[in-house]
Amino acid sequence: MSGPAIEVEGLTIAPCGAGVGGAVLRDIGLRVEAGTRLGVVGESGSGKSTLLRAMVGNCGRGLEVVAGSARTAGHDLFALPDGDRRALLGTAVALVPQSVGLSLTPHLTVEAQFRDVGMGDRTSELLDEVGLRGESMRSRYPHELSGGEQQRVLLALGLARDPGVLLLDEPTSALDVGVADGILRLLEQTQERRGLTLVVVSHDLGVIERVATRVVVTRSGAIVEDESLEQLMRSPRHPYTRALLDAAPSLGQRHARRGNEGDSIASTEQVVRADALTVVRTSAEGGRARRASWRSTTALDGVTIEIRRGEILGVIGESGSGKSTLLKTMCGVLTPASGTLAMSDGANLATPLRKRPSHLLRRIQMVMQNPDDSLNPAHTVRRILQAGTSHDDDASAALLAAVHLERSLLDRRPGSLSGGEKQRVAIARALARDPEVLLLDEITSALDVTVQAAVIATLVELHERLGTTMVFVSHDLAVVSSIADRIAVLRNGRLLEVADTARLLEHPGDEYTASLLALARR
Amino acid sequence: MSTVDPVDPVDPVDPVDPVDPVDDIDARATAPRRRRRWLSVGAAVVAGHVLLALFVPLLPLQAPTAQDATAVLQGSSGAHWLGTDDLGRDVLSRTLWGGRPSIGIAFGAVLLAALLGVLIGAAAALAGGWLDDVLMRVNDVLLALPSLLVLMLMASFVGRQPVVLTLTLAVMYAPPIARLVRGATLGVLGRDFVVAARLRGAGSGEIVVREVLPNIRGVVITEVAMQFSWILLAFSSLSFLGLGTTPPTPEWGLMVAGARTYITINALPLVAPMVMLASLVLAVNSLIDRSALGEPS
Numbered sequence: 030m031s032g033p034a035i036e037v038e039g040l041t042i043a044p045c046g047a048g049v050g051g052a053v054l055r056d057i058g059l060r061v062e063a064g065t066r067l068g069v070v071g072e073s074g075s076g077k078s079t080l081l082r083a084m085v086g087n088c089g090r091g092l093e094v095v096a097g098s099a100r101t102a103g104h105d106l107f108a109l110p111d112g113d114r115r116a117l118l119g120t121a122v123a124l125v126p127q128s129v130g131l132s133l134t135p136h137l138t139v140e141a142q143f144r145d146v147g148m149g150d151r152t153s154e155l156l157d158e159v160g161l162r163g164e165s166m167r168s169r170y171p172h173e174l175s176g177g178e179q180q181r182v183l184l185a186l187g188l189a190r191d192p193g194v195l196l197l198d199e200p201t202s203a204l205d206v207g208v209a210d211g212i213l214r215l216l217e218q219t220q221e222r223r224g225l226t227l228v229v230v231s232h233d234l235g236v237i238e239r240v241a242t243r244v245v246v247t248r249s250g251a252i253v254e255d256e257s258l259e260q261l262m263r264s265p266r267h268p269y270t271r272a273l274l275d276a277a278p279s280l281g282q283r284h285a286r287r288g289n290e291g292d293s294i295a296s297t298e299q300v301v302r303a304d305a306l307t308v309v310r311t312s313a314e315g316g317r318a319r320r321a322s323w324r325s326t327t328a329l330d331g332v333t334i335e336i337r338r339g340e341i342l343g344v345i346g347e348s349g350s351g352k353s354t355l356l357k358t359m360c361g362v363l364t365p366a367s368g369t370l371a372m373s374d375g376a377n378l379a380t381p382l383r384k385r386p387s388h389l390l391r392r393i394q395m396v397m398q399n400p401d402d403s404l405n406p407a408h409t410v411r412r413i414l415q416a417g418t419s420h421d422d423d424a425s426a427a428l429l430a431a432v433h434l435e436r437s438l439l440d441r442r443p444g445s446l447s448g449g450e451k452q453r454v455a456i457a458r459a460l461a462r463d464p465e466v467l468l469l470d471e472i473t474s475a476l477d478v479t480v481q482a483a484v485i486a487t488l489v490e491l492h493e494r495l496g497t498t499m500v501f502v503s504h505d506l507a508v509v510s511s512i513a514d515r516i517a518v519l520r521n522g523r524l525l526e527v528a529d530t531a532r533l534l535e536h537p538g539d540e541y542t543a544s545l546l547a548l549a550r551r
Numbered sequence: 552m553s554t555v556d557p558v559d560p561v562d563p564v565d566p567v568d569p570v571d572p573v574d575d576i577d578a579r580a581t582a583p584r585r586r587r588r589w590l591s592v593g594a595a596v597v598a599g600h601v602l603l604a605l606f607v608p609l610l611p612l613q614a615p616t617a618q619d620a621t622a623v624l625q626g627s628s629g630a631h632w633l634g635t636d637d638l639g640r641d642v643l644s645r646t647l648w649g650g651r652p653s654i655g656i657a658f659g660a661v662l663l664a665a666l667l668g669v670l671i672g673a674a675a676a677l678a679g680g681w682l683d684d685v686l687m688r689v690n691d692v693l694l695a696l697p698s699l700l701v702l703m704l705m706a707s708f709v710g711r712q713p714v715v716l717t718l719t720l721a722v723m724y725a726p727p728i729a730r731l732v733r734g735a736t737l738g739v740l741g742r743d744f745v746v747a748a749r750l751r752g753a754g755s756g757e758i759v760v761r762e763v764l765p766n767i768r769g770v771v772i773t774e775v776a777m778q779f780s781w782i783l784l785a786f787s788s789l790s791f792l793g794l795g796t797t798p799p800t801p802e803w804g805l806m807v808a809g810a811r812t813y814i815t816i817n818a819l820p821l822v823a824p825m826v827m828l829a830s831l832v833l834a835v836n837s838l839i840d841r842s843a844l845g846e847p848s
Contacts, residue, residue, distance in 0.1 A: 360750060361749075361750075362746055362749075382746075382749045382750070383749065385752075387752040390750060390751065390752045391752075393750075394750060395746075395747075395750060397743040397746070397747070398743075399743065402742050402743040402744065403742075403743035403744050403746075403747055404744055404747075405744040405748075405761075405762055405765070405766065406766065407765030407766050407768075408761075408765070416748070416751060416753070416761070417748075417751035417752055417753060418751075455747075458747065462750075462751065
């Protein structure tokens with residue numbers, strides 16, 4: 030194939046009846062030559078997924094094409110009758126959807142999913158191509174596959190009918206770094222071997238950097254930058270691109286307001302100490318499981334660690350490493366099976382949440398990963414902040430100010446706040462109890478990168494001002510190392526090492542830490 | 552080492568996640584106008600029924616039990632707008648009076664059923680373990696019993712007093728509400744804001760009232776309103792079978808039962824109460840369609 034594989038001209042997509050004013054995509058012009066790799070980067074709501082969908086001639090329910098055209102593999106997709114367009118899907122162009130857990134039909138085996146696209150007899154061959162052992166995989170159900178395996182199966186399904194153009198929506202967003210690395214390598218190899226035209230959409234510049242040779246940056250439905258990768262990395266022209274590049278911390282880069290680790294540690298005085306802490310979790314969380322078929326896993330296995338007053342302790346590990354379990358045990362959501370967990374003055378933290386006296390509850394507060402889930406959608410911000418406290422509106426407004434939010438938010442409900450605002454409200458709620466230890470569980474992972482940077486800045490500022498001890502859990506080594514005084518590395522429930530940030534970065538004490546560092550440096 | 556500031560708030564205001572355009576469209580373009588009209592019609596009919604039941608004694612009607620042997624089974628006339636029944640009683644008056652027992656008992660029973668259902672469902676969800684098992688198995692047993700049969704048994708052996716019927720109806724129609732509340736509560740209890748509430752020291756009661764109920768309000772109201780229709784029909788059926796209200800008290804089910812023999816002579820005594828019953832049930836159901844929309848997203 031020669032010439033452009035994808036040609037988008039003046040494409041404007043808007044909600045039905047809303048006209049150009051409310052457009053989701055405005056006047057997009059884009060040419061992708063056959064056999065090249067394009068990356069589309071932007072934040073949530075920037076229109077990047079809509080753009081990807083438009084490339085298969087589907088503008089999404091409730092949206093309509095107001096102007097322009099999209100040609101993929103020589104066909105004007107929006108002008109084609111539905112039947113003809115569908116015939117092209119999978120053969121000329123294939124879209125690999127996002128959200129790994131939702132994209133495979135749960136009640137069909139892997140082979141049956143291939144049969145659905147008419148390629149049942151090539152199942153093993155295709156699975157082998159994406160690095161899975163095809164024979165052993167074909168009879169499995171989606172829930173028996175790991176996230177990385179599911180993503181590979183989705184990729185194989187996309188490749189099944191030999192499309193010339195492959196579109197991927199956030200191919201690694203829910204995966205651990207190591208797994209994501211494998212997927213990205215696979216993508217590169219597959220593209221080269223098959224001579225595919227590859228379009229990858231991601232919010233993560235790091236992912237785009239790995240797979241694309243040319244990058245398009247979208248914002249508010251428009252393309253603000255379209256450059257080769259080197260050009261973009263060297264000298265981004267649009268301020269937004271620059272902000273994106275700056276906001277993504279790279280390894281070893283220290284947050285400006287954090288001193289070099291070591292001199293910022295207030296003391297070596299302990300606040301919390303865990304000794305040989307072991308936590309067993311049953312598959313149904315919270316002890317609701319009561320059937321004989323419980324699956325219990327040792328989520329924390331003999332962890333001994335101290336948390337020092339006034340420090341920011343970073344905790345890093347991949348999913349299943351036990352990092353969230355550690356936080357949930359400290360705040361009492363989970364109770365240890367053995368070992369001790371106590372505060373320096375003897376208060377026992379092995380007490381389950383419901384049995385903790387209120388003065389103990391107050392001392393340890395947690396901010397959770399997903400602000401959509403941790404703020405009650407039925408309550409106003411006022412009610413969220415004031416429940417269980419004796420605060421008046423002024424006190425709440427002061428809290429909001431501390432996290433850089435306006436007083437006017439008091440009357441709003443979470444549904445009308447942005448992701449970053451919601452997470453700030455969640456932080457303010459935790460601060461309302463004036464805790465000694467603030468537990469932060471992946472609080473930036475649901476946020477866009479520039480928003481993440483702003484939330485981290487707020488956090489650092491609060492730490493500076495209040496001196497609250499913080500435990501910052503994340504899977505992102507770069508973020509953790511930019512603010513933490515010390516870093517603890519967890520894997521499969523075991524504490525591999527805990528060391529001052531600088532030492533850990535320069536002389537990792539464990540092979541696994543070294544491999545994490547290597548992945549983060551890529 | 553800290554030469555570069557990784558935090559450069561070029562954009563200090565977080566970009567607001569745009570509302571999912573798809574949802575937005577649906578909410579905006581198609582539904583509201585039509586739904587709002589339905590709301591007004593449904594609400595007006597329900598309100599009309601309730602007002603009528605409350606204030607019918609004030610209307611200048613003939614006494615609903617006054618018999619006139621000289622004018623039986625008459626058609627519509629100036630003296631009797633809807634004619635008379637087999638005992639010469641005014642059908643209009645009886646029809647308008649006839650809603651009082653049904654609506655009163657149905658309202659009482661459905662409120663009690665809702666209270667029971669929410670209490671049992673929330674308790675089962677919150678407690679888990681054996682209590683959950685016991686409550687839900689009892690619930691299953693009640694669900695398996697044909698409610699009309701139980702009502703007939705109670706009416707025959709205990710009595711037909713409104714209190715007995717209301718209580719029986721409440722117990723028989725609480726289980727579906729309890730089951731729904733349990734499921735919905737479990738869904739909410741797994742969410743992080745419940746953990747956050749526990750972290751601030753909220754007790755179980757506070758969690759149900761403040762964190763859970765506001766989030767399941769829509770489905771619960773829908774279910775309760777649905778049960779209201781069922782209770783209304785069950786009570787009318789009971790009267791129709793001669794085990795609910797006692798004659799000569801005017802009541803729709805009873806009127807239908809009495810009038811069906813004379814349907815070939817005069818259909819009005821049969822049709823009028825049926826229209827009233829049907830319009831109330833329909834109006835309540837049209838309100839249900841709307842109620843879930845008041846839920847916070």
